[in-house]
Amino acid sequence: MTKVMNVAMIGGGFMGKAHAMAYAAMPMFFWPAPAIPHRKVVVDVTDGMADEARRRYGFEESSSDWRAVVNRPDIDVVDICTPNNVHAEIAIAAAKAGKHIICEKPLARTVEEARVMHDAVKAAGVIHMVAFNYRRTPAVALAKKYIEEGRIGRILNFRGTYLQDWSADPDSPLSWRFQKKIAGSGSVGDIATHVVDLAHYLVGPIAEVNAITTTYNKMRPLQQGGVDKLGAAEKAADAERGEVDVDDEVVSMLKFEGGAIGSLEATRNAYGRNNFITLEIHGTKGSIHFNYERRDELQVMFADDPADARGFRTVYTGPAHPYGNGLWPIPGLGIGYSETKIVECYDFFSAIAKNRQPSPNFEDGLRTELVADALIRSGETGLWEKVG
């Protein structure tokens, strides 16, 4: 009989929504499920917010005291959906309490935090995962499959971008994402880490980076209310302003341990780009291209195709591809953000069921923090910086 596991979710914002949906939907998609996640307790800042989150997200109970919750004996899994500044504290407490942990990305604000978190989960022997969901996109997993099967040969080059525009307007509010003490860094931690995770997944460890980091908008209107607005909503040209002390954009060259070279660019100021995560990988036998804004599709080119029929194939993922059995019966029905989170949830509970660390786990998350740290250092020194 499939085991029911009690989840305590800390944080009821946009990420809470995504995770709660995944808990409900995962067994519907992947059946028999590795476990049935039970939405046991949701935690938010106040009792009122927590209770509303309970009703909205279908949890059994609510609380504003995460410490008490993570120590409850009936909790199996702690899910950290908070801003970055409390990831470490919660994760360490949860680990000490022996809970399995899924933590939103980036793992931490700094390498030091990430290291302590990793030490804690390792010591506790729990299952741990960082929620870099984009590698759960079936098309990305298909790219991984092609690469592992050698179908594009040895990788020469990786190019990754993550371009958004929600902070391009200088009058959009000073979200916590612009504050170092909460976020740790700006585009580096928020979005470049996704690209780093994808690069690690598909190509292998990054060894060195050489980066430019820049802040285009140095002051922003103070945000009214506690909820993160992602910029667009409440512009206020004449409001009181606070300082942005993180980066808006990072451009970097990469060297991989395996010999490949590459580049990475992440910005939240690229008008017209929304969630433009792109990958292009050139190998000795073919190439791969992916654009998350068209995430049902993977572009792949095999060099040994006949001369008169060579070109990128647009493969729509479906039952014949990774995670295909659990998703929709034909390609093109549609992979959305929901599906990436449902797959993530499946992989997390599968890891628990098999008692085998998933990827990316906290060790991978730490490795990504090391790259983020190297990016920021290189942005300051202008030199190649080794990772770790």
Add this chain to the structure above:
Amino acid sequence: MTKVMNVAMIGGGFMGKAHAMAYAAMPMFFWPAPAIPHRKVVVDVTDGMADEARRRYGFEESSSDWRAVVNRPDIDVVDICTPNNVHAEIAIAAAKAGKHIICEKPLARTVEEARVMHDAVKAAGVIHMVAFNYRRTPAVALAKKYIEEGRIGRILNFRGTYLQDWSADPDSPLSWRFQKKIAGSGSVGDIATHVVDLAHYLVGPIAEVNAITTTYNKMRPLQQGGVDKLGAAEKAADAERGEVDVDDEVVSMLKFEGGAIGSLEATRNAYGRNNFITLEIHGTKGSIHFNYERRDELQVMFADDPADARGFRTVYTGPAHPYGNGLWPIPGLGIGYSETKIVECYDFFSAIAKNRQPSPNFEDGLRTELVADALIRSGETGLWEKVG
């Protein structure tokens, strides 16, 4: 306080999965929700299948007796996710029992069935809806908004396609979708009706059609097991075969009551097309293009743009567009099949909450059946056939 409503879902296949997910997720997305759907009972063919569906889809109870279930006083909503041949019987019983009804598309196998169903819900005074989910895609709703606001002017021309390839292989199994007694028709009922629904939504009533219908593969291997495989899975060149007595493809010209002309094409035999629902609409002030395989995007061209900057805009839907408040915080995070069903669920319960019929309701579904009927008649006569 948001009302909890008990749902009885009849049918636990692919559509059951989509609906169950939507019941769980809808309040998470659209909050405050118009109602909290409670997954009360799921019905499937056998007790064993029903119990498995219960566990998988998170229902409280299960049953193999839909008649008993639809007559239970604690049921508020009946959701019909079965093959087409039992839509009428269930819907009529549910209407008589005073339940609100959401029925998968197409509404019925024939105009006659649809008419009786419509009479039943009208007599019962319940809320009724047909699950043509593609018009719930935010980009399609955005097209509707542009049209209603006059931004592309008077509509001259509509072109719609629905191209798939899951039945292109002549050795793929004889699903119920190839059998007239169960499905009513082939590509006409299964997929062309989606295009008709979109045409009705965006342009208005179709007045006349002139069609070709054709069946490419007249015999197919008998299917093993009860579950509909949508072709790909179990090919069997040497299996015993049964007759296909429905159409594989329909091509039609259209005349709308409002004066526009157009065309429609639907086929399940177009290699390389997966769920290729496309719309192109030309108006006196602009044009619209949509391709469901890239469903986050709407293409729109405004004729009064400056001469040196005219062209289709690729608009990624997000918070600034229909249903944007309930979905994801920035465009491009991703609309999948799940999101279309969550929106559909929201619109259905909103209609119940407001006690106002949603669209498409059974009257719209009947209208679509009338067009389907005209398509099939025209395919036989080779003449323009009036709708209804």
Add this chain to the structure above:
Amino acid sequence: MTKVMNVAMIGGGFMGKAHAMAYAAMPMFFWPAPAIPHRKVVVDVTDGMADEARRRYGFEESSSDWRAVVNRPDIDVVDICTPNNVHAEIAIAAAKAGKHIICEKPLARTVEEARVMHDAVKAAGVIHMVAFNYRRTPAVALAKKYIEEGRIGRILNFRGTYLQDWSADPDSPLSWRFQKKIAGSGSVGDIATHVVDLAHYLVGPIAEVNAITTTYNKMRPLQQGGVDKLGAAEKAADAERGEVDVDDEVVSMLKFEGGAIGSLEATRNAYGRNNFITLEIHGTKGSIHFNYERRDELQVMFADDPADARGFRTVYTGPAHPYGNGLWPIPGLGIGYSETKIVECYDFFSAIAKNRQPSPNFEDGLRTELVADALIRSGETGLWEKVG
């Protein structure tokens, strides 16, 4: 030694430009050339216009008397670049004078004219060609190659469009293209014939059609000056107006002699579409898609590709594809309108050199006129109309 052939070009408008360029460029591209076209005489309406055309297009002589020119013994080739209303007269005279003829499309205003033209060239034993240049696009020729080699199997379905927007503005001038006495028909002759030619080339003879034809703008401002403006330039809302007596749009279903079905749409009123010639062909073993606005590319899908790597390939044409030896050294350098005309010129002189009729010749052009005639008839009767 490559033979030099003297060309007399009748008409110095947009088409004259394209042809003159091709005469100069063809041997540069295809070398050794089948012949060296010598720009001997250009003819235009007045002596002044003709002399200017001579200087502009690099001809040796000019004239305003086409009759005299086509009868000159030193002329080998007559090139008809005039409006449609004088195609027949010039072609018949040129045939009688024993000249090889290339005639712009459509061949004639009516089937009757086309038939007499065809009789004339047949009687004269000269080489004859109709300038349907779009089938000269390398990507279209590649589609032909795939089809002939059986790589997409038996053709089930053809869908062709030709969408433009230069006449969408009701204040754009009354070009000769809107006048039946000069043009013969509207979108049918002007652009639908291109699609018909492509359908004949790729699929085979069309047997029957069933069409809607419509005229959206029934009066237009009289045009000032003799040159055809293709709408955009000189709009005049308050000018004196004349009647449009041809169709703006045609939508049709098609039945091919070989059993395939299909559709065709041509309009000059589709805002946002410029020269949007698209083809989609579904076969029993694969599919082809082409969009002339991205003419370097052919999309092809092979059904027997491995299940995890199936999808349309985007093939950029180059040296490995038809006409590749004569064009550019790598794919993607770029096929423009010029290159289609250079290839056309090459095929025409190759036919002369080999003394073998090219395709499309006047017989093919007549066949296309028969389809155009059936389209117009069907637009009037609302019935399936047989071709010829």
Add this chain to the structure above:
Amino acid sequence: MTKVMNVAMIGGGFMGKAHAMAYAAMPMFFWPAPAIPHRKVVVDVTDGMADEARRRYGFEESSSDWRAVVNRPDIDVVDICTPNNVHAEIAIAAAKAGKHIICEKPLARTVEEARVMHDAVKAAGVIHMVAFNYRRTPAVALAKKYIEEGRIGRILNFRGTYLQDWSADPDSPLSWRFQKKIAGSGSVGDIATHVVDLAHYLVGPIAEVNAITTTYNKMRPLQQGGVDKLGAAEKAADAERGEVDVDDEVVSMLKFEGGAIGSLEATRNAYGRNNFITLEIHGTKGSIHFNYERRDELQVMFADDPADARGFRTVYTGPAHPYGNGLWPIPGLGIGYSETKIVECYDFFSAIAKNRQPSPNFEDGLRTELVADALIRSGETGLWEKVG
């Protein structure tokens, strides 16, 4: 009366073809033309090759002695279409002889050569141009127009790529393009300089670079015959091999004098990319994207578009855009490589007619060499290198 100018073209390979076509076609397209180029003498390595080039390209005379030709008093223009190693010698001689000069790109193998060439043309007072044709693409010129008119605001970021795959196969021959003594450098000089030219044109001077350069294939089969094959044609796994002493790929970060940052990547080893020149520019009021493989189109996004209709517009260039009067009467007829070269020819002779240096002239070409030199230096030092 339009002046006829005598052209001596040195080099009869692929570039000779493109230039000869442009000389013939330019006045046909841009009329009245700034001058009528007369194809007077073509020079190639041997008398036989030169005579064949004469017949093929429509020149009046041929020669194998470029020194004699550039000193002929009847020559007005010298056109250098040779490999890079003789650009300097010919250009300097032509300048001394007082000829106007158009030179293929890159201007020279080294900064030193470029500087001497620039000094020579400056001293001679002749008109000089470097044939970076891609900025002549109408869509690129339209991007320039938007930027100059401030329509995308201040430029924050530039990303340029030039990806090809013709040298990806390690068995493709050792073209002169792989030999430093002839080519000067590899991907840097051959293709990255095009991106540098585009960056200079659109954004302004590059101040500093930080690059990786790499050579993937260090030995290649010796090439048989004198003609450059661009890799694809004659593979020979077992042939005698020679050393590649230039770079296959360059990846770089950029800092512009005006404050923008950016990146550049050029490779000839990216399977599936043919002539993939892409630009993306983010400004404070909008963004621009261009892909030369779809060169009829410019993508532009204006941040001040209404919230519900924001997105990249796909603008097909035509009469309403730069060079539109000279090219084709409606957008989408098609810009190919030919058209870029015809526009280049027009700009060159316009400069002569106006006695005003065109852009890019040898000073611009020198500036580009300085960037190329900095790229190579940085590839060696791993440090930010200042330009010049």
